[in-house]
Amino acid sequence: MSLFRVKGSEIKGVAAAVPETVVCNRDYEYISEADRQLLIKTTGIENRHIAFNGETTGDLCFAAANRLIDELNWERSQIDLVIFVSQSPDHFLPATAIILQDRLGLSKTTAAFDIMLGCSGFVYGLSVAASMMSTGGFRRALLLAGDVSSAGVNIKDKSTYPLFGDCGTATALEYNRDYEMCFNLQSDGSGKDSIIIPHGGLRHPITEDSFVEKEYEPGVIRHHRDLWLNGMDVFTFSVREAPLNATALLDYCGVSVADIDLFVMHQANLLMNETIRKKLKIDSSKVPYTLKNFGNTSSASIPLTLVEHFRQSEIQNKRVLLSSFGVGLSWGSCYLETGNWIVPETVKI
Helix, strand or coil, X not given: CEEEEEEEEEXXXXXXXXXXXXXXXXXXXXCCHHHHHHHHHHHCCCEEECCCCCCCHHHHHHHHHHHHHHHHCCCHHHCCEEEEEXXXXXXXXXXXXXXXXXXXXXXCCCEEEEECXXXXXHHHHHHHHHHHHCCCCCCEEEEEEEEEHHHHCCCCECCCCCCECEEEEEEEEEEEEEXXXXXXXXXXXXXXXXXXXXXXXXXXXXXXXXXXXXXXXXXXXXCCCCCEECHHHHHHHHHHHHHHXXXXXXXXXXXXXXXXXEEEECCCCHHHHHHHHHHHCCCHHHCCCCHHHHCECHHHHHHHHHHHHHCCCCCCCCEEEEEEEECCCEEEEEEEECCCCECCCCEEC
């Protein structure tokens, strides 16, 4: 396991932005009323914010970052690192992080690059940012994580369409040589077909056949440019690996489950997440959710949940365990302690 500690960077604030348009799963017309009720009960997802008006992941992360920079009163010239984590970038190239460096008015001395990860992306991205800052060469950084997952799902596919919402987030980090975070990162590419968009890359370029819809089972209609999700495979993987990964990290850090004040998981679905929580024996009062009103927001789900939780709760001196798992397959966890974070209200654009 990739267990490691990183000293040198501290989170100073987290912000999130979502599209204004809300879609309700109670109105999802491609399944029966009884199936809609069962869907909401098992997934925990009632509403989702969807980018119907052309908003991109870059637009959402830009809005979150703009708000956070202003709230922090940071000089934009002093931000010297931007990392953008997403599987729905604004362009195939150039990197969205570089575009956002310019849009945000940051210096040309800013290092900027993308990481192509989804569900596990925030924890992976946080580890990369922290590691780069640990040298002292970078003093202030923005970790931008988000996805417009709705662009890749078929409305006639009940296994994907009702699950995903769109969101962009910004996490501000500042150099602090004494602050430490701990990580445990893992991956298994043999499970790549469990969550995949088959066509559109160089392995399978887009052709006319890419957009031919087919019914694979009742209520599951999609083509090869849509997201394909094997729910049972993902469920089995997640409930097996996520608890083991988190437990190993806590052992490595010398922290017990009882010590954890807040356990924030990737917001996959309620049944999956509750199974993981129960396996770890963490009290439900310590586990916040954003599934009901935002759905699965991919790489944005952990920071969005932090924003929504800390808008209503005390922030300082909380021992937090983050757990991410999904597409890749990839998964990871992070242990950190909160300080006096700045957490603006979620922006709607």
